[in-house]
Amino acid sequence: xxxxxVTEFTSVQSxxxxxxxxxxxxxxxxxxRLRGEIESLQSQLxxxxxxxxxxxxxxxVFTDGASPDAGPSVRVPGPRTAKQPSLxxxxxxxxxxxxxxxxxxxxxxxxxxxHPARNSDINVVRNALEQLVAKSGAHRTKQxxxxxxxxxGPDAAEAPAPAAD
Numbered sequence: 001x002x003x004x005x006v007t008e009f010t011s012v013q014s015x016x017x018x019x020x021x022x023x024x025x026x027x028x029x030x031x032x033r034l035r036g037e038i039e040s041l042q043s044q045l046x047x048x049x050x051x052x053x054x055x056x057x058x059x060x061v062f063t064d065g066a067s068p069d070a071g072p073s074v075r076v077p078g079p080r081t082a083k084q085p086s087l088x089x090x091x092x093x094x095x096x097x098x099x100x101x102x103x104x105x106x107x108x109x110x111x112x113x114x115h116p117a118r119n120s121d122i123n124v125v126r127n128a129l130e131q132l133v134a135k136s137g138a139h140r141t142k143q144x145x146x147x148x149x150x151x152x153g154p155d156a157a158e159a160p161a162p163a164a165d
Contacts, residue, residue: 056121064116088128090115092137092151095129101141101148104129 085093094110095102104126112120129149132138139150 057119060116087118087124088131088135088137090118091125091128092132095132095138095149095151096153098151101139101150103146103148107149 090111091107094107094114104122107129108120108122108125111118111125129138129140132152133140133149136152138152141148141150
């Protein structure tokens with residue numbers, strides 16, 4: 001190679017090295033920008049999820065029989081004289097009252113009918129059912145894509161009736 005060819009090669013190599021270094025810096029900056037956006041979006045998502053839970057509770061208040069003429073109605077719990085059963089206990093009692101397996105949606109609907117003041121959101125009920133399964137208080141069976149739960153006690157027919165709230 002001649003001297004000018006070596007100089008040109010070194011010049012081209014230097015430009016490529018500079019371009020690669022600039023591209024790496026740009027890549028790092030873009031990754032940091034995206035991480036910041038993801039963190040911001042995650043925070044916004046968490047806020048929206050909290051708002052949704054609050055709004056579902058407010059909607060439940062309005063759908064539990066409040067008349068539009070009566071103005072806004074908010075249930076304020078009175079003083080408790082006895083400890084209320086946990087959601088898992090209520091769900092277990094509902095399962096025990098039936099002799100056949102039930103879906104989480106069926107349990108949630110019955111819970112909403114029997115205990116309107118309790119949270120009967122399907123996800124909350126499903127978590128309570130899974131808690132019972134984990135503690136051997138219920139059995140889980142799957143049929144195709146559906147999941148059914150049944151009482152794990154020796155005789156589900158002799159279960160006590162659910163307590164009214």
